[in-house]
Amino acid sequence: MRQLPFVTVDVFTDTRFGGNPLAVFTDGRGVSDTEMQALAAEMNYSETTFVLPPADPANSARVRIFNRTAEMPFAGHPNVGTAYVLASADPAISVLRFEEIAGLVEVRIVRDGTGAVTGAEIGAPQPLQTLGEMPVAIAPCLGLTPADLRTDRHLPIRATTGVDFLFVEVVPEALARATPDPAAYARANAAYPAQSGRLSIFVYARCGDDPAAGIRARMFSPLTGTWEDAATGSANATLGALLLSLTGGDALAYEAVQGVEMGRPSRLSVSARRTGDGIFASVGGQCVPVLRGDASL
Structure with a gap:
């Protein structure tokens, strides 16, 4: 043995x-x-x-x-x-x-x-890649309604810097109410086969209009056995790169807080930078x- x-x-x-x-x-x-x-x-x-x-x-x-x-x-x-x-x-x-x-x-x-x-x-090992938007009809996967989603800055969008997630911005008061619905996840996964059985949704709310003010986040991936994740470094890094791509700036740094609703509060330092080879991100x-x-x- x-x-x-x-x-x-x-x-x-x-x-x-x-x-x-x-x-x-x-x-x-x-x-x-x-x-x-x-x-x-x-x-x-x-x-x-x-x-x-x-x-x-x-x-x-x-x-x-x-x-x-x-x-x-x-x-x-x-x-x-x-x-x-x-x-x-x-x-x-x-x-x-x-x-x-x-x-x-x-x-x-x-x-x-x-x-x-x-x-x-x-x-993160790869520069930001966006892999396509998804409709607000994804909201039931989170136990939310389309009205809970913020779509003025971006629609729900798949992105990666090494492993892909679906990023969904919500109004701040909806974050605590988010609860994964396995049946809705299964339907969405069947409707979008590009997810390859791994529909992992990173739902977040900004702490202010400027992304540098920080974010609060949760991540659900029930199809892979993770009902909720206390701290998702790869998703936070990718979100940092995505937010920088939306601002048009050269660099961005902020603190992300995740896991509060699980009783396992986590703090992540996120940074992203624009280079000639794309937008790269770090998390620590x-x-x-x-x-x-x-x-x-």
């Missing part, structure tokens, strides 16, 4: 049992795809990561990310949390480069005055360790 060490951390928080929990298996060598998926389902977190040797020795590691039902090409809080775990064991680490399905992810480590790791910031935050143990296979 094999023993696989793992660590769990809460990501995008400085308080245990806040933020988004993550399980990190620090040595995934010899673990099959089927076993990785089974372990991710057993951990029952929104994502679980497995650290492997990199294909290119110039990089730090190959990182595989699994949600409860499938492998992810990229995700935010798994990268921040995995980097936190690895850098905590090596005081010399300041930057990590992870090989992932969506591309190479660079992670910058944040340390306090004593040298202890407090968190990390990642750059703090982490705290929670559990350590071994899984038996």
Whole structure:
């Protein structure tokens, strides 16, 4: 019987049992795809990561990310949390480069005055791509009506910087009322096959007219087993890039708050910048360790 060490951390928080929990298996060598998926389902977190040797020795590691039902090409809080775990064991680490399905992810480590790791910031691996608008009829998926949606700045829109989400802006008072309707999700997923069974909706409200004032957000993905996510780094990074594309500016930075309605408040620092190659985004935050143990296979 094999023993696989793992660590769990809460990501995008400085308080245990806040933020988004993550399980990190620090040595995934010899673990099959089927076993990785089974372990991710057993951990029952929104994502679980497995650290492997990199294909290119110039990089730090190959990182595989699994949600409860499938492998992810990229995700935010798994990268921040995995980097936190690895850098905590090596005081010399300041930057990590992870090989992932969506591309190479660079992670910058944040340390306090004593040298202890407090968190990390990642750059999304791809520039912003918008993948098409969807009608306000998507509102029932959120238990809302079309009147709850704000469409003056954009219609519900799919976008990605490594993994795609559907972004829906709502009036502030509707955010707390949002509740996923699985039947509506199933109908919408059937109507829009491009979603490939992964209709993940990131619903948000601005804290002011200027996006730099920050946003409040929630993310629902019941078709992948995540009823609600406490902190979705990849979606927050993509939204930052999307908001910058709407303003026409060169750069944007703000704080996003997510997970409040779940009792797991999360704070994410989001930034986006316009370059000659497109709009790129970064997201970062703090982490705290929670559990350590071994899984038996």
